Amino acid sequence: MTTRTRPGRAVGELLRDWRRTRGLSQLDLSIEAGVSARHLSFVETGRSRPSPDLIMRLTERLDMPLAERNLVLLAGGYAPAYSSHELSDPELAPLRAALRQILDGHSPYPAVLVDRHWRLVEANPAVALFTAGAEPHLLTPPVNVLRLSLHPGGMASRISNLPEWRAHLLARLRQQAATTDDPALRDLLQELRGYPGGGDVAAPTSEGASRVVIPLRYRHGERELCFISTTTLFGTPLDVTVAGLAVEAFFPADPVTTAALHALTPAAHPR
Incomplete structure (x- = not known):
C-alpha cells in the first residue's frame, strides 16, 4: 500500500x-x-x-x-476489479508451468523469477554461479536479489564493474519506486545506497558489450564472465500478483562466457 x-x-x-x-x-x-x-x-x-x-x-x-x-x-465504494492470487493457487497453475518452462529453458544460463519487491520466487540451477560464496543471511528466504547483488557479502566482491552495475541497478530501482510510490521499494533503495561500491551514477566502459548495453562482469575462479541481462514481464496482467512478476535472464556476452557456462555443472539453487 x-x-x-x-x-x-x-x-x-x-x-x-x-x-x-x-x-x-x-x-x-x-x-x-x-x-x-x-x-x-x-x-x-x-x-x-x-x-x-x-x-x-x-x-x-x-x-x-x-x-x-x-x-x-x-x-469509491466499489469492489476491486483485479484478483490477487498466491502463486501457489490452483488458478495460477498454467502460469507456474509457463514460468518454469522459461527458467528451465534458459539453462545453462542464469535466470530468476522475482516479485515486485525483487524477492526471489524461483530460479534455475545456473543461478548457483551467482550465489556461491554468499553469506548465509543473504540466502535466507525471502531472498532479495538486489540485496544479494550489491551487498559486500553477496555478489558485489566478485563484480568487476561494480560501480557501473551498481548505478544501473539503483537507477532501475529509483525509477520503479517513483512510478509505484511503494514505501518498501523506497526503503530498499535507501538501504542499497548505503552499501559501498560507488555512487548512483557511473560512466560506462567502452569495450565489447558495454558499447551497446551495460554488462555484468563477474569473476568466477580465474575467469571473468561477461553477461547481458533481459527483463520479461507479462504483457496483459489482470491479477495483482502476476503484474508484479518479472523474469531476469542473463545471457553470455562473449564466447568465453558461453563456453564456461556450458562446462559448468551448477549446484542446487535457493528457493
Whole structure:
C-alpha cells in the first residue's frame, strides 16, 4: 500500500495526488480519459462521485499499479476489479508451468523469477554461479536479489564493474519506486545506497558489450564472465500478483562466457 492510497482517504484525493505525481494537469487527464475537465474537478474535490467505469479509465491513464487501482475503487465504494492470487493457487497453475518452462529453458544460463519487491520466487540451477560464496543471511528466504547483488557479502566482491552495475541497478530501482510510490521499494533503495561500491551514477566502459548495453562482469575462479541481462514481464496482467512478476535472464556476452557456462555443472539453487 502506498502513502497515497492509505485507508480513509477520499477517492477524489487519491486521484488528484496520482495525477500530480504523473505531472498531468486536469485538462491533460480529462482529454486522455474522455471526460470534461469540469467533471474531473468535481470528482477530485468530492462534489461528484465517480462511477466505477470512470475510476477504471482514470487509473488506467495514470498508469497506476493494479493493487492501487483496487484501493481507489474501494475508496469509491466499489469492489476491486483485479484478483490477487498466491502463486501457489490452483488458478495460477498454467502460469507456474509457463514460468518454469522459461527458467528451465534458459539453462545453462542464469535466470530468476522475482516479485515486485525483487524477492526471489524461483530460479534455475545456473543461478548457483551467482550465489556461491554468499553469506548465509543473504540466502535466507525471502531472498532479495538486489540485496544479494550489491551487498559486500553477496555478489558485489566478485563484480568487476561494480560501480557501473551498481548505478544501473539503483537507477532501475529509483525509477520503479517513483512510478509505484511503494514505501518498501523506497526503503530498499535507501538501504542499497548505503552499501559501498560507488555512487548512483557511473560512466560506462567502452569495450565489447558495454558499447551497446551495460554488462555484468563477474569473476568466477580465474575467469571473468561477461553477461547481458533481459527483463520479461507479462504483457496483459489482470491479477495483482502476476503484474508484479518479472523474469531476469542473463545471457553470455562473449564466447568465453558461453563456453564456461556450458562446462559448468551448477549446484542446487535457493528457493
